[in-house]
Amino acid sequence: MSPRVGWLSLITCLVVGCTSESPPDPRIEEGRLLYERYCALCHGKKGEGYVADNATALGNQEFLATASDELIRRGIARGRPGTTMSAWGKAAGGPLSDADVDRLVAFLRAFQSKPSVDVRAPVTGGEPLRGQAVYATFCLECHGVEGKGQKYISIANPELLAVASDGFVRHAIEFGRPGTPMPGFGATLTDQNLRDLTALVRSWAKPATEPPTELPSKDLGNPVVNPTGPDAVFDAGPYAPAAKVKAELDRGARLVFLDARAPGDYSREHITGAVSVPFYSVTDYFSQLPRDATIISYCACPHAESGAAADALVKAGWTKVKVLDEGFFHWKTQGYPTKVGAKP
Ligand code: HEC
Numbered sequence: 001m002s003p004r005v006g007w008l009s010l011i012t013c014l015v016v017g018c019t020s021e022s023p024p025d026p027r028i029e030e031g032r033l034l035y036e037r038y039c040a041l042c043h044g045k046k047g048e049g050y051v052a053d054n055a056t057a058l059g060n061q062e063f064l065a066t067a068s069d070e071l072i073r074r075g076i077a078r079g080r081p082g083t084t085m086s087a088w089g090k091a092a093g094g095p096l097s098d099a100d101v102d103r104l105v106a107f108l109r110a111f112q113s114k115p116s117v118d119v120r121a122p123v124t125g126g127e128p129l130r131g132q133a134v135y136a137t138f139c140l141e142c143h144g145v146e147g148k149g150q151k152y153i154s155i156a157n158p159e160l161l162a163v164a165s166d167g168f169v170r171h172a173i174e175f176g177r178p179g180t181p182m183p184g185f186g187a188t189l190t191d192q193n194l195r196d197l198t199a200l201v202r203s204w205a206k207p208a209t210e211p212p213t214e215l216p217s218k219d220l221g222n223p224v225v226n227p228t229g230p231d232a233v234f235d236a237g238p239y240a241p242a243a244k245v246k247a248e249l250d251r252g253a254r255l256v257f258l259d260a261r262a263p264g265d266y267s268r269e270h271i272t273g274a275v276s277v278p279f280y281s282v283t284d285y286f287s288q289l290p291r292d293a294t295i296i297s298y299c300a301c302p303h304a305e306s307g308a309a310a311d312a313l314v315k316a317g318w319t320k321v322k323v324l325d326e327g328f329f330h331w332k333t334q335g336y337p338t339k340v341g342a343k344p
């Protein structure tokens, strides 16, 4: 710093007060707006998590101290296939550019007060087989067989394991995620147990599949299933149970299945005959949606996104709108009709 600049800043300090902080990164505020539009309905306004389904606490200090920007960026852009965490990046059919993803990373980073922990070093000396018994005792009830399909985050997801270092995994097990259901096991388990569990989780890694390239059309055509059928009949209230919707479908009633998720999820699998109308851009589709057929809004989480889409329609005057109560995954496990690909 030249002496002149030094004097200048000293004078500025005396006049307006001095702070050592640099001006706030504009991406944080831009990221906040994106976050509130696309993420808060599941992860919570402050990243507290668990507003919908098992969306994690993105503002958690242990998470932020160990998650690399790359882990967060890739999680957002490519999602966690097979879960309700969609791929939000443009390349996967989502609404976000690379710069938007960076804005979201900056927004989430701003929650971090704990210094980052270097978790890049490999964790060695672990034996997956030995980890299995420990896993069955301490982890299975929450993370499921081979790390998936249970009530909380899938720790075997190929997208996660493609970017999570051994140290990230071990740190989560050792210190937990205070304020969430994830306990810290540092006091219960030995160092060897932690190494074995880390090796076990690592052994579940599989090559990640590429997101679908074919995406649903923005031109919905005629979105009505059974266009000449009778009016659908449902009980009062915003929700309709899957069994009742299926019964109305089989009765030949006029229905529109509105898939409120991000388009990549639609291409991976959707209810047969559904149209893709993401919850964050429902207004763009108003002119294409009928008012004389019952619209069944659905997502997988099980009804945060579909609820938001239904609210937008009701606010704009639609009266025949129902939210599929148990969501897409339940519909699918019942063996009700679903379809893979970009076409209804
Ligand atoms: C009571 C339920 C519960 C138990 C028991 C539990 N976990 Fe977790 N685990 C969670 C939850 C919930 C999260 C996500 C927390 C958050 O919001 O950040 C999590 C997160 C993790 C993560 C970080 C994943 C990521 O991408 O952020 C790892 C790794 C993990 N758990 C491994 C384990 C292992 C190994 C065990 C057994 C030693 C275990 N967990 C036991 C509930 C549990």
Ligand code: HEC
Pocket: 035, 038, 039, 040, 041, 042, 043, 052, 053, 054, 055, 056, 058, 063, 071, 072, 073, 075, 076, 080, 083, 084, 085, 086, 088, 104, 152, 153, 154, 155, 157, 160, 301, 304, 305
């Ligand atoms: C429909 C609910 C939902 C919405 C909307 C959503 N997420 Fe998620 N997100 C989840 C769930 C559920 C998981 C855990 C997935 C799993 O089990 O692997 C997750 C996981 C993540 C992870 C990985 C966390 C970890 O510990 O590994 C990141 C990062 C993330 N979400 C960021 C976002 C951002 C940013 C947005 C908005 C652009 C967003 N999510 C929108 C439900 C959602």
